[in-house]
Amino acid sequence: MIRLDSVDLIFNSGLPNEMTALKNINLSVEKNELTLLRGASGSGKSSIFSLIAGLVKPSRGDVIIDGKSIAKIPDSFAALMRRDKLGVIFQKFNLIHDLSVYDNITLPLIPSAKTTSEIRLSAEKILTDLTLTNKINTAVRYLSGGEQQRVAIARALINQPKIILADEPTANLDQALIESFLHIIHDLKAKGITILLASHDPRFSELEWVDQVIDIAHGEIQ
Amino acid sequence: MNLKLIDYGLSSLWRRFWKRFTVILIFSLLVFLLVSIFSIATSLRQELGITLDALPExxxxxxxxxxxxxxxxxxxxxxxxxxxxxxxxxxxxxxxxxxxxxxxxxxxxxxxxxxxxxxxxxxxxxxxxxxxxxxxxxxxxxxxxxxxxxxxxxxxxxxxxxxxxxxxxxxxxxxxxxxxxxxxxxxxxxxxxxxxxxxxxxxxxxxxxxxxxVPNPAEIEIVKQKIQFLYPDCRIIGKDQIDTSYQNIFDYKSGLFLALLIPAFMAFFTMIYDKASGLSLEEKREIGIMKAVGWRVEDVLFLKLLESGFVSLFSFFNGVAFSFFFVYILNAPLLRNLFIGAGNLKPAFQLIPVIDIHILSLSFMAIVPVYILATIIPAWKTAIIDADEVMR
Amino acid sequence: MSILLSPEIIIIFIEDVLLLGFNSLAVFLAYGIQQRFDLNQTTALQYRLERQTYLVSTIIRFSLFIKIFSFAFFIFTLDKLSNFIPGAMCGVGVTNASPYGLYVLLIKLFSIYLYGFWLLIDREDQKTENYNYTVKKFRYFIAIYLFFLIELSLQYLYLSDINPEEIVSCCGTVFNAANTSFTGQLLKIPNGIVLPSFYAIFVLLIWTSLRRDVIWTGILNLFFLAFGLLAMISFFSTYIYELPSHQCPFCLLQSDYFYVGYLIYALLLSGTFFGVAALFLKLFYGIQLKVLKLSILFNLAFVILVSAYPLFYYIRNGVWL
Structure with a gap:
């Protein structure tokens, strides 16, 4: 489902402030696998996510998502890939605080060809699953941390993605919320979704349903 | 044409209405000035037409x-x-x-x-x-x-x-x-x-x-020549000559005014460019999020240019409405003196309302393209914002 | 007094200066892109170029947009200037006030076609995942830009050449068959030949379009444009004015005829644009465009609209003009 073939990622290549973010990364995630990416912050986890999401292009090597190389396609096609196949849960949730819950979670589908009623239907279903229905018209800035996290999850699910990327999803959450998050992730895996989790939270390593653990440090896989 | 995108554009414009307020205000003011000047000139010309019909050939x-x-x-x-x-x-x-x-x-x-x-x-x-x-x-x-x-x-x-x-x-x-x-x-x-x-x-x-x-217009020129031949010491003035010279004066005056407004256009252009370029951190973050969740560069560009379109249309209609009120209801205080000769008594005339496609198209062409062009580069800069920053 | 100070002309100049500035920037970027664009590179430069393509495309798209409005506005202006230029009754007189007039109009129209073709190539390019036409389309834009410079110079020459003191001929003289000018000569071709040719070309056009013969449809569209204009001047316009001797392509743009001319010309120009565009893109870029239907649609609307005038005249009055 996800494959990185000897990928290098160099920022500002050829310039005095050249910075190698990733070196010779080989990684493969099969369909419906849950892969845990472990490493300290700054180790290159986020860069791998950016590559998989097509937000940056590799300086060398190839990135293949769902059987298709995205290393050299135009930005617009990378964006279409994100829109169709990917759901991302960001570390800081990255919600738009002025907008309502509904507007936040439907944001990915606004430029799509889906009709408003179709979007409405799937949004309501997801919000019911995540018990957020009563907050549908509330502006995100009035929500608690846990609610915000669930909105972020809802937004990642709105396009019925094949792949979920979650970057440090449990940072800044208390015990109860982490438990409920694990529950949600488990459900998603049960639905056949491929999941890539980046975290240095030791709790994830203990889960028996994690299929693959990859340790990363200084931009290289250990 | 994506209606959802248009809807989103409208609502985000509304969210940041006060940020755009100065632009809308100045834009409306420029349109107001332009439409007023052209309306007064046209209205006067219209009056002149009424007057000229009564003139002898x-x-x-x-x-x-x-x-x-x-x-x-x-x-x-x-x-x-x-x-x-x-x-x-x-x-x-x-x-x-x-x-x-x-x-x-x-x-x-x-x-x-x-x-x-x-x-x-x-x-x-x-x-x-x-x-x-x-x-x-x-x-x-x-x-x-x-x-x-x-x-x-x-x-x-x-x-x-x-x-x-x-x-x-x-x-x-x-x-x-x-x-x-x-x-x-x-x-x-x-x-x-x-x-x-x-x-x-x-x-x-x-x-x-x-x-x-001379009732028949076709004969005017011949009659004129005959009179000239009969009385070489006479000067013969045709109605069309008066007409042309008056029209030229009105055109000249509104043209001159427009030429004087060019620096104002320049300033306007620069201001728009500046305003549109200076994205707040909040806005940058928002665009980054949009791109990260699947908006294409084209979608963001479209959204931004749509926003310019809305702002310009809104301001344009604003300016037009205000100008019509000013010219035809208040009878254009101050501005109309520009057009009326000071030699004789200043006529206390009522401007005849003319809603002229020409005036509107003139003012529209004078300002809307300027605005939209000024927002192209900032819109592009916004659209190509690195989205991978929201990942970190 | 020069006409250069009339507000319309000033606005046309403001627009041109802006377009010139933005197009110059676009051509500067386009030059760099077509020189150094290399899809196999993964350098920062390549990514920067990829991003620049969006800016260039946007500028060109807006240029076309503004140029279309400007063109209509330019014609509107010519029409209005006829008030100031002695002898001129409509845009024809103003166009003929300088030898450059006709060429300015033609070159402006042609320029819009060229920008339009560019947009169609761009649209195809954006459908491909590997930038198939990117380098080609930017090379083509450099050519358009040079053409745009010629257009601006000619337009400047034309406008500064008009002398409001000089008496010009009105459409009645220019489109008089007795006139020995080129246009006059063309109009000597009797309606008995022009009209049947016009309709025959149209029928052929439909036939080739339905057979999806891009080459012949494109060529026929060029003929259709020429004969359409000719038939407009020598035959259809007389029915719009309801005056057998009034043959003029410009007066119908005036408010007396509810600005119907803008609609008529827009239909004819759009119809032939798509027809010719299909030919152009196929010949030079090997792109198969699916625009023949649009071409038929616009051309058909044009034919129906202009034919309606004489028909209704006949129904109402029982005679032909």
């Missing part, structure tokens, strides 16, 4: 030493015999300087026994001065502007004119006329021809000029 003036002088009235009979001429009438008229108020009145002498004259002014007499016996007492008629000025100097029902010979001519104000177009008649005084002759010291055989009516 040709005016014959006698020249002497390069200056206009009195013309022998008998030439009118000769001109009238030229085929194609329906009438040739000698006129007695001139300017009268009223020193106290520092203004010029236009005085036109007309024979009160003429049928056309009676038909035109009899109503006036009935309305305004039923008590005055016009046959026994010397009288005059005046435009509203003249009457107002006289009022200021406490002349109520009569006025003392001083003739060229220095004698006093005491005339009764018999009526005020209000015409469809006041641009021309505001400073006009009409009096019996014999009195006008006395005032200007013009002999009975002479006239100020001769007006010639």
């Amino acid at each position: 040709l005016i014959v003036q006698k020249m002497s030493g390069g200056r206009q002088t009195v013309i022998p009235a008998e030439r009118a009979y000769e001109i009238a015999t030229i085929p194609g001429v329906s009438a040739a009438i000698p006129r007695v008229w001139g300017y009268y300087y009223f020193g106290s108020a520092n203004v010029n009145f236009t005085i036109i002498g007309q024979d009160p026994d003429l049928d056309s004259y009676k038909a035109k002014y009899s109503k006036l007499f009935e309305l305004n001065a039923p008590l005055i016996d016009t046959l026994t007492r010397p009288f005059f008629l005046a435009g509203q502007g003249v009457v107002d000025i006289m009022d200021e100097y406490y002349f109520k029902d009569e006025f003392f004119f001083i003739t060229s010979k220095g004698e006093i001519l005491n005339l009764v104000l018999a009526g005020t006329f209000v015409d469809e177009s006041s641009l021309e008649t505001n400073d006009v005084i009409i009096m019996p021809e014999i009195l006008a002759r006395e005032l200007f010291d013009i002999y009975e055989d002479d006239a100020t000029d001769i007006v010639v009516r």
Whole structure:
């Protein structure tokens, strides 16, 4: 489902402030696998996510998502890939605080060809699953941390993605919320979704349903 | 065309309405200025059209030493015999300087026994001065502007004119006329021809000029040549010449004004560019999120340019509405003085409302492309924001 | 007094200066892109170029947009200037006030076609995942830009050449068959030949379009444009004015005829644009465009609209002009 073939990622290549973010990364995630990416912050986890999401292009090597190389396609096609196949849960949730819950979670589908009623239907279903229905018209800035996290999850699910990327999803959450998050992730895996989790939270390593653990440090896989 | 995107664009514009407020305000102001100027010019031109229709096709003036002088009235009979001429009438008229108020009145002498004259002014007499016996007492008629000025100097029902010979001519104000177009008649005084002759010291055989009516436009040029051939000492002015020169003046003035506005456009352009470029961190983050969740560069570009489109349309209609109110309801204080000559009495005219596609297209073309072009580069810069920053 | 100070002309100049500035920037970027664009590179430069393509495309797209409005506005202006130029009754007189007039109009129209073709190539390019036409389309834009410079110079020459003191001929003279000018000569071709040719070309056009013969449809569209204009001037316009001797392509743009001319010309120009565009893109870029239907649609609307005038005239009056 996800494959990185000897990928290098160099920022500002050829310039005095050249910075190698990733070196010779080989990684493969099969369909419906849950892969845990472990490493300290700054180790290159986020860069791998950016590559998989097509937000940056590799300086060398190839990135293949769902059987298709995205290393050299135009930005617009990378964006279409994100829109169709990917759901991302960001570390800081990255919600738009002025907008309502509904507007936040439907944001990915606004430029799509889906009709408003179709979007409405799937949004309501997801919000019911995540018990957020009563907050549908509330502006995100009035929500608690846990609610915000669930909105972020809802937004990642709105396009019925094949792949979920979650970057440090449990940072800044208390015990109860982490438990409920694990529950949600488990459900998603049960639905056949491929999941890539980046975290240095030791709790994830203990889960028996994690299929693959990859340790990363200084931009290289250990 | 993606309706959801348009909807989103509208609502995000609304969310940040106050951020765009200065732009909208200045934009509206520029549109307001443009539309007002063009409307006044067009409206005046329209008035002029009404006035010009009443003008004779040709005016014959006698020249002497390069200056206009009195013309022998008998030439009118000769001109009238030229085929194609329906009438040739000698006129007695001139300017009268009223020193106290520092203004010029236009005085036109007309024979009160003429049928056309009676038909035109009899109503006036009935309305305004039923008590005055016009046959026994010397009288005059005046435009509203003249009457107002006289009022200021406490002349109520009569006025003392001083003739060229220095004698006093005491005339009764018999009526005020209000015409469809006041641009021309505001400073006009009409009096019996014999009195006008006395005032200007013009002999009975002479006239100020001769007006010639030629009903068929195709014959005007030939008639003109024939008169010129008959009287080489005369200057013949066609109606179209007056028309063109007036129109040119209006066009010239609005053009000049527009040229003066160019620096304002430049400033506007720079301001838009600046405003649109200076994205707040919040906005940058928002765009980054959009791109990270699957918006294409094209989608963001479209959104941003759509926003410009909305802002420009909104401001444009704003400016137009305000300008129409200003010009046709408030009668364009200050601005209209730009167009009216200061030589004679300033006419107190009402601008005729004209809703002209031309004015609107002119103002639209002057400003909307400027605005949209100014936002292209900032919109692009916004659209290519690195989305991978939201990952970190 | 020069006409250069009239507000319309000033606005046309403002627009041109802006377009010139933005197009110059676009051509500068386009030059760099077509020189150094290399899809196999993964350098920062390549990514920067990829991003620049969006800016160039946007500028060109807006240029076309503004140019279309400007063109209509330009014609509108010519029409209005006829008030100031003695002898001119409509835009024809103003166009003929300078020898450059006709060429300015033609070159402006041609320029819009060229920008339009570019947009169609761009649209195809954005459908491909490997920038198939990117380098080609930017090379083509450099050519358009040079053409745009010629257009601006000609337009400047034309506008500064008009002398409002000089008497020009009105449409009645220019489109008089007795006139020995080129246009006059063209109009000597009797309606008995022009009209049947016009309709025959149209029928052929439909036939080739339905057979999806891009080459012939494109060529026929060029003929259709020429004969459409000719038939407009010598035949259809007389029915719009309801005057047998009034043959003029410009007066119908005036408010007296409810600006119907803008609609008529827009239909004809759009119809032939798509027809010719299909030919152009196939010949030079090997792109198969699916625009023939649009071409038929616009051309058909044009034919129906202009034919309606004489037909209704006949129905109402029982005679032909």
